[in-house]
Amino acid sequence: MDFSSNGSEENQLYHAQIHLYKHIYGFINSMALKSAVELGIADAIQNHGKPMTLTELASSLKLHPSKVSVLYRLLRLLTHNGFFAKTTLMSGKEGEEETIYSLTPPSMLLISGKSTCLSPFVTGTVHPCRLNIWYSSTKWLTEEKELSLFESARGETFWDYLNKDTESDELSMFQEAMAADSQIFNLALKECNHVFEGLKSIVDVGGGRGGFTKLIHEAFPDLKCTVFDQPQVVANLSGDENLKFVGGDMFESIPSADAVLLKWILHDWNDDLSLKILKNCKTAISGKGKTGKVIIIDISIDETSDNHETNELKLDFDFMMMTLLNGKEREKKEWEKLIFDAGFSSYKITPICGFKSLIEVYP
Numbered sequence: 001m002d003f004s005s006n007g008s009e010e011n012q013l014y015h016a017q018i019h020l021y022k023h024i025y026g027f028i029n030s031m032a033l034k035s036a037v038e039l040g041i042a043d044a045i046q047n048h049g050k051p052m053t054l055t056e057l058a059s060s061l062k063l064h065p066s067k068v069s070v071l072y073r074l075l076r077l078l079t080h081n082g083f084f085a086k087t088t089l090m091s092g093k094e095g096e097e098e099t100i101y102s103l104t105p106p107s108m109l110l111i112s113g114k115s116t117c118l119s120p121f122v123t124g125t126v127h128p129c130r131l132n133i134w135y136s137s138t139k140w141l142t143e144e145k146e147l148s149l150f151e152s153a154r155g156e157t158f159w160d161y162l163n164k165d166t167e168s169d170e171l172s173m174f175q176e177a178m179a180a181d182s183q184i185f186n187l188a189l190k191e192c193n194h195v196f197e198g199l200k201s202i203v204d205v206g207g208g209r210g211g212f213t214k215l216i217h218e219a220f221p222d223l224k225c226t227v228f229d230q231p232q233v234v235a236n237l238s239g240d241e242n243l244k245f246v247g248g249d250m251f252e253s254i255p256s257a258d259a260v261l262l263k264w265i266l267h268d269w270n271d272d273l274s275l276k277i278l279k280n281c282k283t284a285i286s287g288k289g290k291t292g293k294v295i296i297i298d299i300s301i302d303e304t305s306d307n308h309e310t311n312e313l314k315l316d317f318d319f320m321m322m323t324l325l326n327g328k329e330r331e332k333k334e335w336e337k338l339i340f341d342a343g344f345s346s347y348k349i350t351p352i353c354g355f356k357s358l359i360e361v362y363p
């Protein structure tokens, strides 16, 4: 952000005010997106099979006629933010203009029923249980305890909250969101076949309900895959000969395999706990000697080379991990320290899926 630009003092002040206001009102973008998901705007356009006018959309969404102007303004904001595209046509009737709205690549990620639907990510992230904690941030920032904001505000960890009731909407929503995120990796899997070459077995630690492991299992049917997660997460899940679900605690021990996969795991935990997990991973692959490996999929922050949008997203993720779980997104030098402290001898970082990294770690 460059505020040192030429121009009068007044202009700099106006520019600064715009910048400040834009951040104050940033939550409106999230909430507008939430409203679009709740209304099912992307589904309506998709089901219609072609772009829709405002009137067609309002009727399909069963909005009260008094809310058509609200829908117009919601679409105007969301179109500005890249979620829909609008085209103005001459309708033929006395030369009147007609605007039609169509989907864009980001709103295609909000179509229900598609394996890449990220709507649960939207609803989960702006759920009141995650937003209300921010009203306790002063208490959190001034107290001595090393708790996440979530735990400080609610008196329970995010995991305890999710697991309180295995049938709760939150646990399902969370696992659904993770599964959709994993589907996006399907595209990346093709690029990283070499990562799985020569392996006979792999254990996906914290693998949830197996969304990602199932993709690996499809791509490499001879590879023995184990999804390892908390007992309540994998309860009642069954696989086949080469896909097993095992319940346990990664802080205690991890089933043995040629490779261990940690996708979206280490960013949930602070360095001490991440070290514990990595050491257990090292023990789990010890049977494979020097050719075993740990495959980490997580964010690697690089403020010097990332573009502004990607970097902002990574820093947002870091803040979310810190406040929700006391976890963190790591810079390259932090990854290196963690990996070497856990007793590994080398590693290789490859960017993957736009903003994530694949980190191969060797004993």
Ligand SMILES: C[S@@+](CC[C@H](N)C(=O)[O-])C[C@H]1O[C@@H](n2cnc3c(N)ncnc32)[C@H](O)[C@@H]1O
Binding pocket: 159, 178, 179, 182, 205, 206, 207, 208, 209, 211, 212, 228, 229, 230, 233, 248, 249, 250, 251, 262, 263, 264, 265, 268
């Ligand atoms: C952020 S999710 C990642 C899920 C999955 N790897 C993915 O990318 O879709 C973290 C996972 O770690 C699991 N987990 C948390 N504590 C655990 C523990 N002590 N032992 C095993 N798994 C745990 C959670 O149940 C959850 O499924």
